[in-house]
Every structure is written in structure tokens, then in C-alpha cells.
Amino acid sequence: MMIEVLGLKKKFKLTKDHKKNKQEFVDPREDADYFHSVRDVSFSCGKGEVLGLLGPNGAGKTTTLRMLSTALQPDAGNIVINGVDVIKSPLEARKKIGFLSGSTGLYGRLTAKENIEYFARLHGMSKLSVKNRCEELFDMLDMHSFVDKRAEHLSTGMKQKTNIARAVVHFPEVVVLDEPTTGLDIMTTQTVIKFIQGLKEQGTPVIFSTHHLDEIALLCERVTVINQGISCFNGTLSEFKQQGQSDTLNQAFLNLLQEPSHV
Numbered sequence: 294m295m296i297e298v299l300g301l302k303k304k305f306k307l308t309k310d311h312k313k314n315k316q317e318f319v320d321p322r323e324d325a326d327y328f329h330s331v332r333d334v335s336f337s338c339g340k341g342e343v344l345g346l347l348g349p350n351g352a353g354k355t356t357t358l359r360m361l362s363t364a365l366q367p368d369a370g371n372i373v374i375n376g377v378d379v380i381k382s383p384l385e386a387r388k389k390i391g392f393l394s395g396s397t398g399l400y401g402r403l404t405a406k407e408n409i410e411y412f413a414r415l416h417g418m419s420k421l422s423v424k425n426r427c428e429e430l431f432d433m434l435d436m437h438s439f440v441d442k443r444a445e446h447l448s449t450g451m452k453q454k455t456n457i458a459r460a461v462v463h464f465p466e467v468v469v470l471d472e473p474t475t476g477l478d479i480m481t482t483q484t485v486i487k488f489i490q491g492l493k494e495q496g497t498p499v500i501f502s503t504h505h506l507d508e509i510a511l512l513c514e515r516v517t518v519i520n521q522g523i524s525c526f527n528g529t530l531s532e533f534k535q536q537g538q539s540d541t542l543n544q545a546f547l548n549l550l551q552e553p554s555h556v
């Protein structure tokens with residue numbers, strides 16, 4: 294099991310409004326007509342590996358992950374999951390990916406359980422396998438106390454657990470999580486971290502973005518740093534510390550962003 298990403302690029306056309314309001318400070322990614330959100334991003338993640346995606350706000354992490362999930366079409370580059378070309382065969386690829394994004398909404402009128410079941414059925418799972426899978430996920434994510442509550446009445450943490458369960462209900466071969474712990478309390482964060490650990494133990498490659506380096510230290514064998522749309526670092530945690538010239542992950546990260554050749 295393996296996901297490989299090579300030379301991804303994505304630009305967005307600037308709106309007339311945006312051009313009119315142009316400030317003096319212009320991002321180096323902006324030209325007359327386009328904002329080059331992702332300029333050159335490459336990484337890979339194999340069986341039993343967790344890859345952490347780091348980068349300042351606006352670096353292009355979400356745009357990158359949305360391309361992996363087939364929600365956005367890249368302008369250039371390749372994404373291959375276990376031999377399947379995601380760009381050429383998005384429908385086939387979609388079955389192989391479990392994707393969590395900040396913007397995935399739940400149906401407020403449905404319960405947590407109904408939301409998850411609905412997506413499982415869309416993936417073509419049988420009633421029995423949905424039932425078994427839900428029980429397993431409710432155990433792993435500690436969800437039993439609220440599965441029968443309507444989504445609109447759930448707390449942020451409960452909604453996030455429901456979204457995670459929904460993202461992985463169909464046993465995806467690769468799991469992609471965009472900031473899975475942002476906004477969560479310490480207990481819920483712990484549950485999510487344990488859940489990612491569980492996926493890793495099963496051999497499922499996991500790619501997740503975060504701003505928390507302690508999560509990277511706990512979970513990741515590999516780290517990718519994206520800065521201004523370019524993956525400027527790819528490597529193991531010890532290479533991260535070495536190249537960032539610090540044993541403290543935060544400092545190593547800041548140092549890596551300063552490296553002139555990478556900006």
C-alpha cells in the first residue's frame with residue numbers, strides 16, 4: 294500500500310475584485326491573473342507509515358490534500374495510489390481514499406450514526422457490514438454516548454469524531470486527514486491520535502496536516518514541510534531535526550522555513 298505524489302501544481306484565477314483591491318504586499322505566488330497556491334509538491338507515504346504535513350497558514354496544505362481526495366483537479370503532477378492514477382481514474386481512486394476535511398458537513402437532521410450509515414451505503418456496503426463496521430468505529434472513537442443524537446446537537450469534538458468515522462467507514466486503503474485535531478479538547482485529541490495509531494498498526498498509510506509538532510513526534514515516521522506552495526523538506530523525524538539544526542521540533546521547523554534556497 295502506497296501513495297505517491299509528484300510535482301503537484303494548482304493555481305486559482307484571481308477575481309476582478311481581488312485585482313482591484315491589490316495591496317502593496319504581493320505574495321510571490323501571485324502574478325497578473327493567477328494565485329499559484331501549490332507550485333511544486335512531492336511526497337510519498339507507504340504501508341504502516343504516517344506522514345505529517347507541516348506548513349504555515351496559507352502554505353497550500355489544504356489545497357494539496359483536496360487534490361489527493363479528487364475534490365480538486367491539479368494543473369500538473371501525478372498522484373498514484375497502489376498503482377491507480379488518481380487524476381486519470383478519480384472514481385476508482387475515490388474508493389481507495391478516506392478523506393477528512395474541515396469543510397465536510399454532516400446532515401444536521403440525521404443522527405451521528407445515520408450520517409455514517411448513509412455514507413457507508415453510498416459506498417455500496419451491505420447492511421450487515423455497515424452494522425459491524427459502525428460498532429467497531431464507535432468503540433475505537435469512543436462514540437457510543439452520542440451516536441443517536443442529531444448531528445446539529447453535537448459538540449465540536451463529537452462532530453469531528455463522526456466526520457472521521459464517516460471518512461474511514463469504507464475501509465479506505467489510504468487515509469488523508471486535514472487538520473484532524475484542530476479545535477478539539479485534550480481528551481478528544483488523544484482519542485483521534487490513538488485512532489491514527491490504530492490505522493498505522495493495520496498498515497494503512499495516513500497523511501495528515503497539523504500545526505502541532507507534538508502530534509508529529511508521536512505519530513509520524515515521515516514529515517513534509519510545505520512553504521509557499523513548495524515542499525521544501527521531505528524526510529524522517531531525525532532528518533527533520535538534523536536539517537533544521539535543532540532537537541526541538543518547533544525550532545527545527547522555524548529554521549527549515551528560513552532556509553533561503555527553499556523559499
Ligand SMILES: Nc1ncnc2c1ncn2[C@@H]1O[C@H](COP(=O)(O)OP(=O)(O)OP(=O)(O)O)[C@@H](O)[C@H]1O
Pocket residue numbers: 305306328330348349350351352353354355356357
Ligand atoms: N479557491 C481558491 N481561490 C483562490 N485562492 C485560493 C483558493 N483556495 C485556496 N486559495 C489560496 O491558496 C493559498 C493556500 O491555501 P490553503 O488553504 O491550501 O493553505 P493551508 O496550508 O491549508 O493553510 P492553513 O494552515 O491556514 O489551513 C491561500 O493563500 C489561499 O488563499
